[in-house]
Amino acid sequence: MRVLHIVYIGVVALFTRSSALDNGIALTPPMGWLHWERFMCNIDCDADPQNCVREELFMEMADVMVKEGWKDAGYEYVCIDDCWPSHKRDAQGRLQADPKRFPSGIKKLGDYVHARGLKLGIYADVGTYTCALYPGSLGYYDIDARTFAEWGVDLLKFDGCNMPDWHQLGEGYINMSRALNQTGRSIVYSCEWPLYEWQYQQPDYEEIRKTCNQWRNYGDIYDQWTSVKDILDWTADHQKLLVPVAGPGGWNDPDMLIIGNFGLSHDQQQTQMALWAIMAAPLLMSNDLRNICPKAKELLQNKQIIGISQDPLGKQGYRTFKDDNFEMWERPLSGDRLALAVMNRQEIGGPRRFTISVGTLPSWQLCSPKCNVTQILPVYKEMGVQELVSKLVVQVNPTGTTLLTVNPIKNNPEDIL
């Protein structure tokens, strides 16, 4: 084991949280299911009724979410992505669902989802067309916001394709935010404003936080490890900008959880789950809950990881260390606790040992005089009481992550034993 140089990145010191969109919701990162990555724009219901984007897909997901413990684990939003509308607005200029694939309409679907104690998400676009070329909302923000509110929609994913003049992106997102507010209904507002603005200039994250409940910064996730790595690298490279703006009411969105699909090994799925929790990311799964392997299900429903994700302090975590193909990330938690992830980025060989010297990590002052360390991933294990002089050795699989929580033990004789 070589000696590792700790490159500590002082994000915590810079932490000043700005004011969030004041709609009273998304105080912790939203959790649910979103159709895009797994089902995309599959509209061929004649050939592929099981997997096409139609009302049954969302009804079946809602049923499974209740029956199979997803709702109890905290997954709440059942979200429709692109390709749901008819290509034509109605006579009053309102969006309408595709009549063949959503014959009951979105309001009925909302009732169905609400009757099961879940919430409904929908999708629209700030420009003239959605990314898949369905009608966009430009010029219709008020009408569309009212329509969604009347349908009982609880979350809007507002995409950024096809904006004729990129200078109007921000204005469009702000106008839609106001339109949603004026409906009087609390609707989680999921934006892609920074993602589309980055190609022209650095987005104004203070403005974004005032406007949106969550926002995509970087390209779409794919069902592959390369994509997960890219997102993590980009986020770490921009953490000085991104971490301070996250907090209750507003979150950086690194895109969907792809756990339970085809592209990630189990270790890579553990990495995504651990790091999305560390990043205080919305946990929107895109997979087929009707048919998911038990290990992926157990991981997605892991109470300790969800506890980290949903920590009420709402601070986003950050990378503190990167060397020798290891990365260490940490997230400050409520009660002076800490979540710590060690990722092995070496894609050759077997599990590698990583030594954490407790005293050399600034955030581990919470181990003075003593702390209690629990390993959450790859398997649950109590690592016992530690102090500043302790050295902890963890074993990390290639592309996998070891996730720990660290709890301070106050200087109370009863606790120390």
Ligand SMILES: *[C@@H]1O[C@H](CO)[C@@H](O)[C@H](O)[C@H]1NC(C)=O
């Ligand atoms: C609308 O905005 C006002 C002022 O920020 C806020 O108090 C109110 O709760 C918002 N209403 C909704 C439905 O978001």
Ligand SMILES: *[C@@H]1O[C@H](CO)[C@@H](O)[C@H](O)[C@H]1NC(C)=O
């Ligand atoms: C936003 O609203 C303002 C004020 O109503 C309007 O002047 C502007 O054109 C709108 N921008 C967009 C992109 O809708």
Ligand SMILES: *[C@@H]1O[C@H](CO)[C@@H](O)[C@H](O)[C@H]1NC(C)=O
């Ligand atoms: C350490 O944490 C574990 C898991 O939360 C708990 O069961 C155990 O009692 C704790 N030990 C001490 C000494 O606090």
